Amino acid sequence: MIPARARRPTREVRAARRARRVSGLVVSLVAVGALARAAGVPPQHDYVLHCSGCHRADGRGVPDAVPSLVGVDRFLRVSAGRPYLVRAPGVAQAPLADERLARLLNWVVVNFGTSRVSPAYTAHEVGLWRRRPLRDPTSLRERLLSQTEVAGARRPPPTGDGGPVPRSRP
Numbered sequence: 001m002i003p004a005r006a007r008r009p010t011r012e013v014r015a016a017r018r019a020r021r022v023s024g025l026v027v028s029l030v031a032v033g034a035l036a037r038a039a040g041v042p043p044q045h046d047y048v049l050h051c052s053g054c055h056r057a058d059g060r061g062v063p064d065a066v067p068s069l070v071g072v073d074r075f076l077r078v079s080a081g082r083p084y085l086v087r088a089p090g091v092a093q094a095p096l097a098d099e100r101l102a103r104l105l106n107w108v109v110v111n112f113g114t115s116r117v118s119p120a121y122t123a124h125e126v127g128l129w130r131r132r133p134l135r136d137p138t139s140l141r142e143r144l145l146s147q148t149e150v151a152g153a154r155r156p157p158p159t160g161d162g163g164p165v166p167r168s169r170p
């Protein structure tokens with residue numbers, strides 16, 4: 001007969017079991033994290049977490065302090081506006097990987113603008129621009145805004161008889 005004391009697991013055995021349980025937990029947490037990444041965090045969650053503190057939940061910003069994002073797609077009318085939207089400090093410095101930031105930015109433009117980004121921002125493009133900080137965002141912003149106004153004025157009305165004539169395909 002085995003004495004009761006011998007059947008009780010030794011301290012080493014208990015420690016090993018504990019370690020197995022802990023590493024099992026770590027493995028499942030990593031798996032959950034990977035699943036969440038694969039499924040993708042919805043961009044609106046990232047917006048709430050990283051942007052809405054300044055730009056507000058409805059994107060309207062704070063008068064004289066934080067610009068409204070409503071109609072932000074106007075920057076895309078001019079070529080220098082495309083990198084600007086990535087290089088704006090709140091965007092470039094967001095604690096998000098390039099891929100997630102690209103998705104967020106595409107969502108911001110569609111959600112608060114009247115058109116989508118075409119072509120959509122990619123992780124690669126976002127990665128390139130965000131690593132080139134703007135020296136003077138305020139004056140660049142002013143310059144771009146006056147350029148977009150000029151571009152907007154030159155643009156034919158989007159609908160109605162005066163609209164662009166669709167080019168026939170060959």
Ligand code: HEC
Nearest residue numbers: 050051054065066067085088089090091094108137138141
């Ligand atoms: C600390 C406040 C703050 C946070 C946080 C912030 N922004 Fe901004 N954002 C600004 C300000 C101020 C500007 C105007 C440019 C400048 O002076 O930096 C701006 C400019 C922008 C622009 C360019 C449009 C324009 O009108 O100039 C976009 C797009 C933008 N932000 C999106 C975002 C997104 C997306 C996030 C979240 C990842 C974010 N911002 C986080 C304050 C903020």
